Amino acid sequence: MGRTYNFSPGPAMMPLDALHEAQENLVDAYGTGMSVMEMPHRGPEFTAIRDEAVALFKELAGIGDEYSVAFIPGGASMQFAMLPLNYLGQGRSADYVNSGAWGYKALRQALAAGDAATAADTRRSAPARMPRPDECKWSENAVYAHITTNETIAGAQMKDIPEPPAPLAADMSSDIFAVPRDYTKFALFYAGAQKNLGPAGMAVVAFRRDFAASASPSVPEILRYSTYIDEHSLYNTPPCWCIYMTLLTLRRLKKEGLETVFARNARKAAKLYAAIDSSGFWRGTADPEFRSVTNVTFRLPSEELESLFVKQAADLGMTGLRGHRSAGGLRASIYNAFPEEGVDRLAEFMKEFERKNG
Amino acid sequence: MGRTYNFSPGPAMMPLDALHEAQENLVDAYGTGMSVMEMPHRGPEFTAIRDEAVALFKELAGIGDEYSVAFIPGGASMQFAMLPLNYLGQGRSADYVNSGAWGYKALRQALAAGDAATAADTRRSAPARMPRPDECKWSENAVYAHITTNETIAGAQMKDIPEPPAPLAADMSSDIFAVPRDYTKFALFYAGAQKNLGPAGMAVVAFRRDFAASASPSVPEILRYSTYIDEHSLYNTPPCWCIYMTLLTLRRLKKEGLETVFARNARKAAKLYAAIDSSGFWRGTADPEFRSVTNVTFRLPSEELESLFVKQAADLGMTGLRGHRSAGGLRASIYNAFPEEGVDRLAEFMKEFERKNG
Numbered sequence A, B: 001m002g003r004t005y006n007f008s009p010g011p012a013m014m015p016l017d018a019l020h021e022a023q024e025n026l027v028d029a030y031g032t033g034m035s036v037m038e039m040p041h042r043g044p045e046f047t048a049i050r051d052e053a054v055a056l057f058k059e060l061a062g063i064g065d066e067y068s069v070a071f072i073p074g075g076a077s078m079q080f081a082m083l084p085l086n087y088l089g090q091g092r093s094a095d096y097v098n099s100g101a102w103g104y105k106a107l108r109q110a111l112a113a114g115d116a117a118t119a120a121d122t123r124r125s126a127p128a129r130m131p132r133p134d135e136c137k138w139s140e141n142a143v144y145a146h147i148t149t150n151e152t153i154a155g156a157q158m159k160d161i162p163e164p165p166a167p168l169a170a171d172m173s174s175d176i177f178a179v180p181r182d183y184t185k186f187a188l189f190y191a192g193a194q195k196n197l198g199p200a201g202m203a204v205v206a207f208r209r210d211f212a213a214s215a216s217p218s219v220p221e222i223l224r225y226s227t228y229i230d231e232h233s234l235y236n237t238p239p240c241w242c243i244y245m246t247l248l249t250l251r252r253l254k255k256e257g258l259e260t261v262f263a264r265n266a267r268k269a270a271k272l273y274a275a276i277d278s279s280g281f282w283r284g285t286a287d288p289e290f291r292s293v294t295n296v297t298f299r300l301p302s303e304e305l306e307s308l309f310v311k312q313a314a315d316l317g318m319t320g321l322r323g324h325r326s327a328g329g330l331r332a333s334i335y336n337a338f339p340e341e342g343v344d345r346l347a348e349f350m351k352e353f354e355r356k357n358g
Helices: A016-024 A044-061 A075-087 A101-113 A209-213 A225-230 A240-256 A258-277 A303-315 A340-357 B016-024 B044-061 B075-087 B101-113 B209-213 B225-230 B240-256 B258-277 B303-315 B340-357
Strands: A067-073 A093-098 A115-121 A145-148 A168-171 A188-192 A202-208 A295-299 A330-333 B067-073 B093-098 B115-121 B145-148 B168-171 B188-192 B202-208 B295-299 B330-333
Touching: A016 A240, A044 A067, A044 A202, A044 A240, A067 A075, A067 A209, A067 A225, A067 A240, A075 A093, A075 A101, A075 A168, A075 A188, A075 A202, A093 A101, A101 A115, A101 A145, A101 A168, A202 A209, A202 A225, A202 A240, A209 A225, A240 A258, A240 B240, A258 A295, A258 A340, A303 A330, A303 A340, B016 B240, B044 B067, B044 B202, B044 B240, B067 B075, B067 B209, B067 B225, B067 B240, B075 B093, B075 B101, B075 B168, B075 B188, B075 B202, B093 B101, B101 B115, B101 B145, B101 B168, B202 B209, B202 B225, B202 B240, B209 B225, B240 B258, B258 B295, B258 B340, B303 B330, B303 B340
Parallel strands: A093 A115, A093 A145, A145 A168, A168 A188, B093 B115, B093 B145, B145 B168, B168 B188
Antiparallel strands: A067 A202, A188 A202, A295 A330, B067 B202, B188 B202, B295 B330
């Protein structure tokens, strides 16, 4: 079978040559006589993998020694819980931007663990949009502020990052290294690996050491950010295979250069939005000012046509185009590793579909 | 390079034919045009993988519909924290058997989250041993009792499982499916995957639904056992690749039959203990009554000889024989997937080493 163009929101397509390298080395990794899955996590072979992954991540993010990078099991949802566990309780409060389904999930975990204020709320906006920085109202004594840089379900993305008085934390699962960002603005940022970095099962979390040090010491050790500084992600056995695959992805991002990746992502998104805007047959569901580069959401005149579109696209090897079950409609998720040819093919198919059904 | 005999305590050797199957299917999994790492976690392809893994695990453990099986990110250490978070606090207490380094780690997390009593303590015993059931003193009102069925660092294993009045929870990371057990005695049991089941990064956790339902509702959702019943491990994106590799391992356990696996494990351990007992040159560090089937711990007359042994064995393709840094000495971890030929080779090398250095 040829390669499927998988437009799913994550787990998502990975770089094909990274998959080939992983395949070649799966049983005997680089002449060690072991699979990466079998390597002792404190041995020299895996230590080299982890250290290079940390160094490359920091280099690509442009962050220095004041930051730690940790590989924490569990994805972004674990971070939704960890962040308030580390900083809230005992009367402390944080500011959350409630920008959509994911911002809301993060906010709910903060409210369960302690106190949180909503700095801005665009969760139910239609068309989907993000708060602009000047629309956010920050508290005076928040211990941190939390944003979601891209809402995958709504297809809306923050173009300008707000600058709250409190340390800024961000869920960047769906657009890390996908668009230009100044990562030094963040006290903590994290990304579930399965969209732009590697396989599902962990988040890459970068945080300023001083921010981690200010956390509550009553959190269980494995959920405490400072644990991951002291132990270099080796408090317990880390998700080694996920770290390895993330390294293979990071190496390719570096080799190609982030500017090239950003330009291609912008081109990919522009092609799909142009197809959507080309006629009244299609309707984009996000406010054009906030359209996401990584998740393109749109509708057809009827749900019947949407189902037909999803089915016919799948028959042509383009899968995962159905919108999230809470939102309906259509969605094309086109993260860093999604090939431009797949976007071209979808845009062509959209024209053909309109010709036949418009 | 030939295949290394990796005696590490975990991550550990995986079944070679499972690695070959994973390799063959890494880029295009079973004709889907996707890697398993790229499959949408709610799609039909991955759902089939997860459902089969759950069903096989239950079948091999001999547990019925009153149990749920969940794939929870983070390994056994996450369970050390989750268990007390779910059940302790507000004056509730649990009983812990402090049987060694791992039992102690679990106990420490319980003491951090709430209250815990020590039902028995063999942590510092030399030679290493486990408490017998009649040596355990149980509290009257414990909400659960926790044991560690095998201590990897000490090389001691519980032969008889105690029957406390409270629901019994167990860390079985290092001997799940390695020796015969009646799993229906447990209200909850878990195993970090990286020793006997699959790659590092998750634990397989089985629990009686009624026990999960009795947990505190104030735990963050992602750390609440009941969440994993309701959502079939899909509260968030699960560690898909780890689940897939675990499935490949479980299939092989079923095909071979657990009785065959148990017999081979017993034979493997007996060969190494026989080599240790063959002369005064070697010294086993665990009480013979409690010798572990999966982690064989021993010493040589001097640390210099131990270092020489580790080095020469590594030169012959037998790695990971150094004891844990906290215990020193030597250790051969020989989990389910460790081949019997590797044990034979180590036993031969031990004879040769003694001839030259004895």
